[in-house]
Amino acid sequence: MTQTNNSSQSDFIREIIDDDLKTNKNEGRVATRFPPEPNGYIHIGHAKSICLNFGIAAQYGGTCNLRFDDTDPSGESLEYVESIVDDIHWLGFDWEDRMYFASDYFEQLYQFAIQLIKTGRAYVCDLNADEIREYRGSFTEPGTESPYRNRSVDENLDLFERMRTGEFEDGAHVLRARIDMNAPNIIMRDPVIYRIKRETHYRTGNAWVIYPMYDFAHCLSDAIEGITHSICTLEFENNRPLYDWIVEELIEGNRPHQTEFARLNLSYTVISKRALIELVEKGRVAGWDDPRMPTIAGMRRRGYTPKAIRNFCTQIGVAKNDNLIDMALLEHCVREDLNEQAPRVMGVLRPLRVVIDNYPEGQAEEFECANHPQNPDMGTRRVPFSRVLYIERDDFHEDPPGKYKRLAPGREVRLRNSYVIKHESMVKDEKGEVVELHCTYDPDTRNAPPPDGRKVKGVIHWVSAEHCVSAEVRLYDRLFQVPNPAGEDEEFTEYLNPNSLETLTSCYVESGVKDAEAGSRYQFERLGYFCVDSRDSQPGKPVFNRVVPLRDTWGKIAEKGKGK
């Protein structure tokens, strides 16, 4: 049956699939896979690959497998498997019952290797790693054949079996494909396909002392699972002839085919597991799920939504050449989604106490406020007002610059959803810093629009001191100070932004969010989007992560100090 592409999304990979379907290649089947190695948490680059592989399967009525590419025991673990499963589900994708492990194919892969030996296409080589490199030649020089290249099939079978049974030390022998030492593509110069490595595997334990190399295991795992389109990143382009060679030697009938696309690079961060592991292990961040990390776990904890990440992946598209995507685009996608779904509340990050002198002590009233300005379905909440309030320190200026519209000596401002207040006097501490304002309120201005027709330009947010809840708020900035830290000459950690985390411990938020569940997201009016931290927040003592500011951070930095 021929599937049709009925989604508007298209790119060069989908065009290849369309063509394959036209010629009824693979009997019209589309089978992809996402093949993470469980040696770290997945990052936003992986999300691009996940959206592509699962997205294609959904679009063409095909399947996408989750396959753990766990053929190298070093650094692999069950913790990583579990985190990857969890993060992909969170992103909104599902593989039904098709979760596979390349380590489950070890026996099959071993038999494939024996088959290659029997057809004279593989041999056991005793050269060590340095010698193999020397014999390999270079771009300009052909390789030299290994002195072990012409061993008999029987001798190879015997040695390979003894490699498996653990008779030899690590590195004493390797199994190599017997291809062509003069091949222009160096990868084809008798690549190593098996090595001896005594290391406990997190799934197979000590059952194996030989492990297949990526190039051998990956294409055959694809073939075993009946994958049709094996989509990977560009760095494997040179390995494609080897991929094809192995499946042509060993697989009858439909063979999987590899197609490469450009990996995602994102500005002001690093997207490579090696670099991320370094940040975690050296304690440069608080762990894989540190909200500054470009990992799915980090973004999730920070408060990014799955939909925002999926939209981002759709918007960046799939191309054949590497580029650097602006972090601002990802933040834009997050903002766009949260603008729609996050209820509004008021919170004050850097509080300044305000006493309303003409408001009776002990009195309180409530204002009914919309949870979302455009979406009445999100309902309303009651926000208490009383004599003592907190406003943002920034929203008062003793000596206001030109266009300053907020509170200043003798001036009026509207409290969001509430009254107009007028500044009367202020209290300073011994250092001369303003610590308290005294204001009066105008009872006739309850709820906008002002009944007296008076125009008050500034509107500021506030909370009632008696009713609010104190909270910790964590503000995040770029993790690195330069757009492409991995591309610089110095060690990338040199470029870490020392101010990437600012913790504010005496913030006040509307009491309604006091017991908000971990992961709940809000817009703090005028400030940005905030998410209840899933690790450190406790009922009654909320901790919020700022997901994104309301506007582009840089726009905001440029604006800082100008007053709004």
Ligand code: ATP
């Ligand atoms: P890293 O380079 O971060 O160590 P990796 O490629 O070694 O990543 P794997 O677990 O092997 O990590 O990757 C699983 C899949 O995700 C592969 O198909 C790989 O091509 C893809 N992938 C990895 N990084 C990116 C990226 N930055 N953009 C798009 N796809 C990626």
Ligand code: MG
């Ligand atoms: Mg890898």
